[in-house]
Amino acid sequence: MRLVIADCEVNYSGRLDAHLAPAKRLIMVKADGSVLIHSDGGSYKPLNWMSAPCHLSIEANSIVTTSAAADETDADAPDGADNAIDAGETAQIWTVTTKKNEALVITLFRVYSDETFELGIDPGLEKDGVEAHLQELLAEQVEAVLGVGWSLIRREWPTPIGPVDLLVRDPAGQPVAIEVKRRGEIDGVEQLTRYLELLGRQVDLQGITGIFAAQEIKPQARTLAEDREIRCLLLDYDAMRGLDDPTNRLF
Amino acid sequence: MRLVIADCEVNYSGRLDAHLAPAKRLIMVKADGSVLIHSDGGSYKPLNWMSAPCHLSIEANSIVTTSAAADETDADAPDGADNAIDAGETAQIWTVTTKKNEALVITLFRVYSDETFELGIDPGLEKDGVEAHLQELLAEQVEAVLGVGWSLIRREWPTPIGPVDLLVRDPAGQPVAIEVKRRGEIDGVEQLTRYLELLGRQVDLQGITGIFAAQEIKPQARTLAEDREIRCLLLDYDAMRGLDDPTNRLF
DNA sequence: GTTTCAATGTCGATT
């Protein structure tokens, strides 16, 4: 990983065109060739970037000054770490390109720091508590969460527009489609509505109803769901995990 | 901006739980307090992070070794740049917390580099979009794209839930609502469906139909659109731009 | 490989 702190100007052309006016920024070049340009604020998203696979080429150029075009006095300067910390008469131009006609052009006017580190392969991130877990847990605990007499038909029931998270049967034997979300918003209700519309046409699923299940349900989503006679169900992840694994239960 | 290269282990607890096993990584602390942990691969997204507003506290701790609990010989070590490049008997523990019960805990076993730079406020990114352009071009070229006899009524036709991109008239004089997207996905079909539902209630627009126009239409979106009798229309951005501006046309 | 959906999404505009 190469970390460069420099005064730089950036132009991107690809899926859109974008420009960064000259300022002091961090330029990060990762081992896979990807390039990230970060300012000292904002969130984790860089101001500008290029994803791998891409190719970086660097050249030193003379700068056209305001008074007159500069002669190419420094045209053969090396493009190593420290060459640009000078009177500012030369600049490095970094051009990052992909095979898909995307180009990121970085002009470095002054380099304050340029260091490279070997980081190696990362073991990667392990996550816990995502939607897949919720669906899995609810499938295992249909009766505990929904009540006695409820039963699972199957997870990921296929429809032409994608699988329904859960298909269950209520105590009266009627089919019920369940959409599971971590955070329940309007999109999820729309999604479930589409499934119900399609599934309701099948002879064996006529009269199917829906349950919108999530750890958190936004007011507008709840309103929309209830307007469509879809039941809302708040899921307690910790409690469900506790039921799943007795060792996690409070003593 | 503070840049630290270190062997570290990370735990995040908040909207989910996540863990990073020990490895050499970049830890970036921005001026607003946000923290990013990057590996040497992947795209611009960090492995783990904490967004501002948040608070970082750092403490030096003794490490429990495998053989026996280490005595706190280095407990009062300074937490400057070079203190951890030692036998590895001490670690820094960085705890980043927000007011919303999110916590990012970074344990630094060995620090290879620790530098801070003043970057100042960034002038920010200027974008030049594609999406709005599509709608504009289609409005100008209704007859060229849809066929002889079609005509534009107006762009951005207002409805209670937002404006429809285009309202046009087919050769038979019937009104047609067009939703324009760069990438046509299910959401866009839902959006158009809502417009059609509302507009169809107006006396002068009874029997209105819809066209879903995009540079690219995903199969599921197409399936849903056709199920609702909404016509799908693929847009050729380059060709439309060519029609728009003769200087771009092939000679 | 492509297509699909979730995301600690982020980001901006608007209510």
Next chain:
DNA sequence: AATCGACGTTGAAAC
């Protein structure tokens, strides 16, 4: 503050 839609989305899983 909350909602909505777009994103150069990114990332991962299913097909």
